[in-house]
Amino acid sequence: MSAAMELNDRFQWPADGVVRAPYRLFSDPDIYQLEQERIFRGAVWNFLCLEVEIANPGDYRTTTVGETPVVVTRDRDGAIHAMVNRCAHKGALVCLKKKDNVASLNCVYHAWNYSLDGRLKGVAFRNGLRGHGGMPADFDVAKHRLQPLKVETFCGMVFGTFDPSLGPVEGYLGPEMAQFIKRNLGRPLKILGTHSQIIRNNWKLYAENLRDSYHATLLHTFYTTFKVNRLDMDGGIILSDEKWHHISFARRANMQEAEEYNSSLHSANYDSALDGPGLLQSWNEFDDGITHSIQTIFPNLCVQFTLNSLAIRFFAPRGVDETELFWIYLGYERDTEEQSQMRVMQSNLTGAAGLVSLEDGCINEFVQRGTRTSPEAMSFMEMGGREVRSEKNSRATETAVRGFWHGYRQIMSF
Ligand code: FES
Ligand SMILES: [Fe+2]
Structure with a gap:
C-alpha cells in the first residue's frame, strides 16, 4: 500500500469540518511529504520571484517550490523560464548562488552545460578521449534537460507550476x-x-x-x-x-x-x-x-x-x-x-x-x-x-x- 493510501486510511478530517484542524496536520511527516506532491508539485501557482530580480538577459534567481530547488532565468530574448535546479546527469544543484548573471548554466560536478532555457548543450568528454570512453553512440542531448515548470507573470511577480494543465494565474486568483x-x-x-x-x-x-x-x-x-x-x-x-x-x-x-x-x-x-x-x-x-x-x-x-x-x-x-x-x-x-x-x-x-x-x-x-x-x-x-x-x-x-x-x-x- 502506498504511503498516501495508508495515510488516507488512518487520517480522517473531523466530522465538524473546517472549524476544526487536527494537530496531526502540523507534525506528521507523511502528511508533510504528501503536501509536497499534492500542493507544491500539484495544481497551484507558486510564487517564484519578482520580475525585477531577473531584469537582464542572463540573470538567474534560485528559489524553492515547497522543498524542490528551482531556478528562474531570463534568456537572451527576454523570455522567462523556470526549471528544477537539478542536473540531468546525477542530480546536483546546477545554480549555486541566490542570483547571478551568466552566459549559460553550468554544473560544477561534471561540467554539463545548459542554455538559459534549460536545454542541454554540452557534455564534457562526450566522445571520450583518443577513441576511448565517452557516451554511447545513441546518446542524444535533446533527450536530457533541466525539468521545466510552466511559468507566467502577473503584476511583476513570476509564478510557476508543475501542472502543465493549470489555467492562467488570473483565473487561479x-x-x-x-x-x-x-x-x-x-x-x-x-x-x-x-x-x-x-x-x-x-x-x-x-x-x-x-x-x-x-x-x-x-x-x-x-x-x-x-x-x-x-x-x-x-x-x-x-x-x-x-x-x-x-x-x-x-x-x-x-x-x-x-x-x-x-x-x-x-x-x-x-x-x-x-x-x-x-x-x-x-x-x-x-x-x-x-x-x-x-x-x-x-x-x-x-x-x-x-x-x-x-x-x-x-x-x-x-x-x-x-x-x-x-x-x-x-x-x-x-x-x-x-x-x-x-x-x-x-x-x-x-x-x-x-x-x-x-x-x-x-x-x-x-x-x-x-x-x-x-x-x-x-x-x-x-x-x-x-x-x-x-x-x-x-x-x-x-x-x-x-x-x-x-x-x-x-x-x-x-
Ligand atoms: S551531476 Fe551535473 S554534470 Fe554530473
Ligand atoms: Fe500577526
Whole structure:
C-alpha cells in the first residue's frame, strides 16, 4: 500500500469540518511529504520571484517550490523560464548562488552545460578521449534537460507550476483577488530591501496566522496602542470564489472606539508616545480609504500594505516543523526619494526585528510546541460563525482561516 493510501486510511478530517484542524496536520511527516506532491508539485501557482530580480538577459534567481530547488532565468530574448535546479546527469544543484548573471548554466560536478532555457548543450568528454570512453553512440542531448515548470507573470511577480494543465494565474486568483493585486502591485516596482528568517513551526501555522484577523490587534499590541490597525475600524474579509485566497482590509480613518478594547485589552489604554513619530508618518496612497491590508494567495504568498509599507511575504517549508520566511519590501519606481524613505521607515513595523510581526514568529512556535505531542487533539475555529464566506463588515472572524482549510482539504483530498 502506498504511503498516501495508508495515510488516507488512518487520517480522517473531523466530522465538524473546517472549524476544526487536527494537530496531526502540523507534525506528521507523511502528511508533510504528501503536501509536497499534492500542493507544491500539484495544481497551484507558486510564487517564484519578482520580475525585477531577473531584469537582464542572463540573470538567474534560485528559489524553492515547497522543498524542490528551482531556478528562474531570463534568456537572451527576454523570455522567462523556470526549471528544477537539478542536473540531468546525477542530480546536483546546477545554480549555486541566490542570483547571478551568466552566459549559460553550468554544473560544477561534471561540467554539463545548459542554455538559459534549460536545454542541454554540452557534455564534457562526450566522445571520450583518443577513441576511448565517452557516451554511447545513441546518446542524444535533446533527450536530457533541466525539468521545466510552466511559468507566467502577473503584476511583476513570476509564478510557476508543475501542472502543465493549470489555467492562467488570473483565473487561479479570481477577479477580486486579481483586482486587489493590481491595486497594490500593478505598476513598476522597486525593491527597497529584503530579509529572511527561520521560524520553528509547520508552514501551515504561518498560512493560518496570516489569515487570522482575530489575533492581529490582540497579539500585536503596538497596532492597538497606536491605532494602526484595530477591529473597531471599518474593515472586513473578502474570500476568493474558491475560498483559497483572502483579503483582510481596514480603514484607519473610520474608527469607532469599541468598549471591548477598554475592558479586555490594556494595550488600548497605554498612554504612550513615540520618540520618533516619523515611524507612523504616512500619506494617503489610494482613494478607497484602505490603510491596512493583508492578502494571501494559496499556498504560501502574502501581499501586505500597512500605511505605506508594501511588502511581499513568502514562506517555504523546510521540514515538518521548520519554515523559512522571506520578506521583500517594495516601493514604486515613480516614488520620490521622500516617499521611499517613508516606506523604509514604516517597514520597521514588520519583519524579524520589527515592532509588530516579530510576535508571529514566536506565537507560531508556541502553537507547534503546544500541539506536537497531541496529534489527536484539534483546534477550535468558530469565531464569526461556522461558515466559510466573505464578511465585509467585520474582522472579528476566523472565516479566512476556515477558507485556507477548505482549499487544503480539496487539494489534499482529505
Ligand atoms: S551531476 Fe551535473 S554534470 Fe554530473
Ligand atoms: Fe500577526
